[in-house]
Every structure is written in C-alpha cells, then in structure tokens.
Amino acid sequence: MGGVARLRGRSLLVLLICCCSIFIVGLDTSALNVALPSIQRDLHASIQGAQWTIDAYTLVLASFLILSASTADRIGRRRVFQVGLAIFGTGSLLCGLAPSLGWLIAFRVLQAVGGSMLNPVALSIISNTFTEPRARARAIGVWGGVVGVSIAAGPVLGGLLVQAFSWRAIFFINVPIAAAALVLAGRYIRESMAAGRRRFDPLGQVLLITGVGSLTFGIIEAPMRGWGSTEIMSCFAIAVGALVGLVWWEFHHRDPLIDLRFFRSPPFSGAAAIALLAFTAQGGFLLLNTLYLQDALDFSPLEAGLAILPMAALMAVVGPISGRVVGRYGPRPSLTMGGLSVLLAGLITVIPHDDPPYSRLFVVYSLIGFGLGWINAAITNTAVSGMPNRQAGVAAGITSTMRQLGQTLGVAIIGSIIAAYVTEVAQTPAFMSAYHVSWAVIGAIGLANLVIGLVTTSHRAQRSALRNADRMGAAARD
Structure with missing residues (x-):
C-alpha cells in the first residue's frame, strides 16, 4: 500500500509541475493585453509596435509547437521540458529588463521558443504518467482546466500586477515559477521517449x-x-x-514529422477542429469584452479583468469535472454540453440592446466559461487517447497548435469586425452593432462545435477510430 501511495503521490506531483509550467505560458498569452498602454508610454512606442509584443510571441509559439513535441518524442520528453523551462525563464527575465521595444520583442521571441517546449510536451508527460484511461482522463481534465484558466485569468492578474507594480512584473513573476518547476522536473519526472529511434x-x-x-x-x-x-x-x-x-x-x-494517419480517426480530426473553433471563440471573446468593458462601460483594466472572472472561475471548476465525465462516459457529453453553452451565450447576447444589465453580462460570461471548460478537457483527452505513446507528443502538439491558431484567428476576426463598424469612439451605436455581430460569430462557433462533436463521437466514428488504431499498431509492429 505504501508503494502505491508513493506512486500516486509522485504522479500527482508530476501533474502539478506540468500544470504550473503551462499556466505561465498561457498567462503570458493574455496578461500582456492590459499592459500595452503602459508599455507604449514607457518605451515610447506606437500602439501597433506595442501590439507586436503579443503577436511575436503568438507567431513563434504557434510555429514551433509541433516541432518541439516531435523532438521531445525523439530525444526525451523530460529533457526537452527542462530546456523549455530554462529558456522560458531566461526569456521572461530578459523581457522584464528590456530597455527598448525592439529588445522586448526579441526577448518575447526567445520566451516563445521555450514556451513551445512546454505545452504539448507537458501533456505528453501527463499521458505517459497516467496510463490508466480513467486516471488519464481526470489528469487531462485538470490540465485542460489550467490551460483555459491561465488564458482567461490573464487580464485579472495582469491588471493587478500593472496597477500594483509595473508591466515588467508580468514577466518577473514567471522566473521563480519556471526555476522551481525546472528543479522539480529533474527530480520527479521520469524520462520517456519513443520506443524506436525515428529519423528527423x-x-x-x-x-x-x-x-x-x-x-x-x-x-x-x-x-x-x-x-x-x-x-x-x-x-x-x-x-x-x-x-x-x-x-x-x-x-x-x-518517418514523417506528423503521421497523417492520425486524421483518419474521426475523433482526433474532430478534436483538432473543435480546438481551433473553441479557442477562436475564446480569443475573440477576450478581445471583444476587454474593449467593451473598458471603452464602452469605462471600466479600469483591473475592473475589466475582475468582471471576466466568472469565465475563468468556471473553466477552473468545470475542467476537472469534464475530465471525470470523459473518463467514464467518453467525450460526447462534454462536447455536447460545451457547444450548447457557447451557442446559448451567443443567442442571449446577439439580441439587440443598448446597455445590457450587469446580470446579463454575468450570465453570459458564466456560460462561456462553463462551455469552454467542458470542451477543453474533452478535446485534449480525445486527441491523445488511442494514439501510440511513441507519438503522444505530436498528437498533443497538433491540438496545441490548433488552440494557438484559434486564439489568433479569434482576435483577428473580431478585431476586423470592430474595425469595420467603429472608426473613432467605441462608446457609440456603431460599436454596439459590432458587439452584436461579434457575438453572433461566437454563437455560430458554438453551434459548429456542437455539430462536429456529435458527428465525430458517434458509435460509427468510434469504430472507425478503433480500426485506424489497429492499422497503425500493425504497421508499427511490421
């Protein structure tokens, strides 16, 4: 019994290390939004230049996720994970010390290279640590909740740090977390890699x-x-x-970088598509409502972050619950619940009204967090379940890339809608028109997620996935 308890405790510690690392990566994707005006003033930059402190990070992170995951499968997941922590921590420290905008952007690129080694590799480590299907689903549910919360809670923590200290504190806070995770990873995470030495x-x-x-x-x-x-x-x-x-x-x-046979599995293809769509909704939601709360309702950055807190809180609560549901009943209930919630949020908000009461905002923000919490854990578990352990990192990397692309796409689409309607001041009927159209897009994404989830988790789709897994296993043995 003692050995079992120690094994369970070690597994939970591995999960904690992976969650801490991915929290700081996700946090840096969203927390910097509220700091852009301060960066612009301190470094004498244009708003477009300051915006690239976010965009450079997003661009590099999305471009290198699958490469980092594939490299980890080949040369060792713990090794790549530790290198990623070291690079990310160093990049964070340099960002906090950056003397100019150009240096800040360059250090953000370095930070993103390290970040690309953490997200899919951490998920692969979790998948190889929790080998029992139900335990894996629960662990991935916790991990998925942390991923969503790190992005959704960014405006709150970013606002607090900027208001209490300065924008540089957003980067400095990463350094001790990365250092602690680096030391603990070396002690408690066992090395794992692909069974065969595949060529680059x-x-x-x-x-x-x-x-x-x-x-x-x-x-x-x-x-x-x-x-x-x-x-x-x-x-x-x-x-x-x-x-x-x-x-x-x-x-x-x-020896392909990406085994395209993954996509012959309807659940995996559906998970990749839903990851793209769900994070398009999340990225668009955060941009739209950060602007709405600050420009239309005159909230401070901290107040705007606190107003969005119901979304972050529900993602934190629902993620682990979704993991348990997936472990017992499969991904279909979670994807259905999530898609319906996002669709309902869009339907409520798209109804024309000049200034919604705060109770309406609370309900809508809660529905978004509730829906995305159900979806996130389900797509993560679906992506790695049934895949060979030798390519678990690549499978995780594909969905991680889809998440990153979705968030970027959401910002671009909603930003374009707002720019098409609003020319000068956001507190106008034109902005409210853009607001309603944007929410209609988010609601449509919820509907698409619902349909894709139902189609790709049907009994027929599950049978197809099993046949594909058998074929991949037979090919690997040959």
Missing part, C-alpha cells in the same frame, strides 16, 4: 514552420493591412503552398 524530418519541419508561420502572420496583420491586400494574400498563398507540400511529403516520408 527536416523538410517536413521547414514546411510546417513556413506554413503555420505564414498563416499566423497573415491572420495577425490582416486587420491592419486589409484581408485582400497583396501582402496578406501572399502570406496565405505561401501558407497553402507549404501546407499542401507538407501533406504530400509526409505521405511519402518513411
């Missing part, structure tokens, strides 16, 4: 980074340069060409 796929890696990087850059710059501009269309053309080339190459390479 440099061309696949270049094509992937080119495709994802060009797509992400185009999404980020489109609201400012115009969706039909030559620069943006060129970015999208490069992205399409690189990703088409990647698909062709991966089908013909002996």
Whole structure:
C-alpha cells in the first residue's frame, strides 16, 4: 500500500509541475493585453509596435509547437521540458529588463521558443504518467482546466500586477515559477521517449514552420493591412503552398514529422477542429469584452479583468469535472454540453440592446466559461487517447497548435469586425452593432462545435477510430 501511495503521490506531483509550467505560458498569452498602454508610454512606442509584443510571441509559439513535441518524442520528453523551462525563464527575465521595444520583442521571441517546449510536451508527460484511461482522463481534465484558466485569468492578474507594480512584473513573476518547476522536473519526472529511434524530418519541419508561420502572420496583420491586400494574400498563398507540400511529403516520408494517419480517426480530426473553433471563440471573446468593458462601460483594466472572472472561475471548476465525465462516459457529453453553452451565450447576447444589465453580462460570461471548460478537457483527452505513446507528443502538439491558431484567428476576426463598424469612439451605436455581430460569430462557433462533436463521437466514428488504431499498431509492429 505504501508503494502505491508513493506512486500516486509522485504522479500527482508530476501533474502539478506540468500544470504550473503551462499556466505561465498561457498567462503570458493574455496578461500582456492590459499592459500595452503602459508599455507604449514607457518605451515610447506606437500602439501597433506595442501590439507586436503579443503577436511575436503568438507567431513563434504557434510555429514551433509541433516541432518541439516531435523532438521531445525523439530525444526525451523530460529533457526537452527542462530546456523549455530554462529558456522560458531566461526569456521572461530578459523581457522584464528590456530597455527598448525592439529588445522586448526579441526577448518575447526567445520566451516563445521555450514556451513551445512546454505545452504539448507537458501533456505528453501527463499521458505517459497516467496510463490508466480513467486516471488519464481526470489528469487531462485538470490540465485542460489550467490551460483555459491561465488564458482567461490573464487580464485579472495582469491588471493587478500593472496597477500594483509595473508591466515588467508580468514577466518577473514567471522566473521563480519556471526555476522551481525546472528543479522539480529533474527530480520527479521520469524520462520517456519513443520506443524506436525515428529519423528527423527536416523538410517536413521547414514546411510546417513556413506554413503555420505564414498563416499566423497573415491572420495577425490582416486587420491592419486589409484581408485582400497583396501582402496578406501572399502570406496565405505561401501558407497553402507549404501546407499542401507538407501533406504530400509526409505521405511519402518513411518517418514523417506528423503521421497523417492520425486524421483518419474521426475523433482526433474532430478534436483538432473543435480546438481551433473553441479557442477562436475564446480569443475573440477576450478581445471583444476587454474593449467593451473598458471603452464602452469605462471600466479600469483591473475592473475589466475582475468582471471576466466568472469565465475563468468556471473553466477552473468545470475542467476537472469534464475530465471525470470523459473518463467514464467518453467525450460526447462534454462536447455536447460545451457547444450548447457557447451557442446559448451567443443567442442571449446577439439580441439587440443598448446597455445590457450587469446580470446579463454575468450570465453570459458564466456560460462561456462553463462551455469552454467542458470542451477543453474533452478535446485534449480525445486527441491523445488511442494514439501510440511513441507519438503522444505530436498528437498533443497538433491540438496545441490548433488552440494557438484559434486564439489568433479569434482576435483577428473580431478585431476586423470592430474595425469595420467603429472608426473613432467605441462608446457609440456603431460599436454596439459590432458587439452584436461579434457575438453572433461566437454563437455560430458554438453551434459548429456542437455539430462536429456529435458527428465525430458517434458509435460509427468510434469504430472507425478503433480500426485506424489497429492499422497503425500493425504497421508499427511490421
């Protein structure tokens, strides 16, 4: 009994280490939004220049997630995880000391390189630590809740740190957490890697980074340069060409970076699509309501963050519950509940009204947090369940990349909608029109998530996934 208890305690400590690391990565994705005006003043930058402190991080993080995950599967997950913590902590320290905007952006790139080694690798470590299906689903539920909360709670913690200290504190707070996780990982996380020594796929890696990087850059710059501009269309053309080339190459390479047979599994394909859509809704929601609360209702950054707190709190509470439900009943109930909640939030808010009472805001924000909490744990568990352990990191990396792209896409889409309606002051009927249209988009995403979740978790889809897993297992043995 004592040995079992020690094993269980060690597993929970591994989960805690992984959750701490991913919390600081997610936090840095969203907390800096409320600090942009302070960065702009202190470093004498334009608002577009200050915005790139967020965009550079997003661009690099999205481009390197799958590469980092694949490398971890090959050379060791704990090793890559520790390197990521060291790079992320060093980058955070340098960001806090940055003397100018150019240096801050450069250090954010370094920070993102480290961050790309933490998100999918942490999930792969969890998947290989909790091998029993129900225990794995519960652990992934906790992890999924932390991922969502780190992003949703960013405006609250960012507002507190900026108001109490300065924008630099947002970076300094990462350093001791990364250092502690680095030491604990070396002591308690066992090394794991793919059973066979697979060859690197440099061309696949270049094509992937080119495709994802060009797509992400185009999404980020489109609201400012115009969706039909030559620069943006060129970015999208490069992205399409690189990703088409990647698909062709991966089908013909002996040891592909991404095993495209993953996508023959309807649950995995559905998880990837739902991850993209759910985080499009979350990214758009955070941008839209941060602007609405501060510009239309005249909230301070801290007050705006506190107003969104119901979303973060419910994501924290519901994530672990969803993990338990997935472990017992599969992902279908969680995906259904999540899609319905996001759809309902959109339907409530899209009804025209000039100034919604705070009770309406509380209900809507709660519904968004409730829905995304159910969805996040379900897509994470679906992505890694049934996949070979030797490529658990890549499977996790694909959905992590979809999350990052979704968040970027949500900001770009909602930002474009607002820019199309509002020219000067947000506190106008024009902004409210943009507000309602944006919420209609979020509601439509909830409907799409609901439909995809139902279709890809049906009995027929599950049988197809089992056949695909058997084929992959047989091919691996041969």
